[in-house]
Amino acid sequence: MSAPNVQRLCESTREKLKEASQRIEAFLNEYSLPQLAESQEEEEVVYYKGFLSDLRHLLVFSETSAEKIGVLLRRANFDVDSAEDTLYRVYHNVINSFFYPKNECYAEDGRYAYTGQEAIRFRRAIAAPGRTVILDVTKTYEDLRDDLDYYESDYLSQRRMSAPRS
DSSP states (O other): OOHHHHHHHHHHHHHHHHHHHHHHHHHHHHOOHHHHOTTOOHHHHHHHHHHHHHHHHHHHHHHHHHHHHHHHHHSSSOOHHHHHHHHHHIIIIIIHHHHSOTTOSEEEOHHHHTTTSOOEEESSOOOHHHHHHHHHHHHHHHHHHHHTGGGTTHHHHHHHHHSOOO
């Protein structure tokens, strides 16, 4: 990919990550486990602990990636190789963290993606604020996934093919 294209992709990725991070951080600052797990049933508490843990991980991955991209963009000479490596890591850390959360409190159901309905399905009924934050950032992470699709597999294939053979 050409340097100007990679730079533009870095800029848009950084903005989207910052936007999603702000929304997730606002939710995490406003809501706590007792507020979400109102009934305090053990199963519900375990579910929300996992949900909040996944959101905290996603927030850290998103913020760290946005910072790394920001550093790349501020350099006097834009380093395309470092930028592409960073975008690859954004795809594999951030995007996968959102769509495949460790605690599996929600998942994307691809059958709904083409119907205009929400593709995110929660494992159990969830408090409205939790549902809202996930659905609010879903579009951002879907856009990032589409933008960075190249870094899912094609990027590594290209790197392997261009590596010097010994």
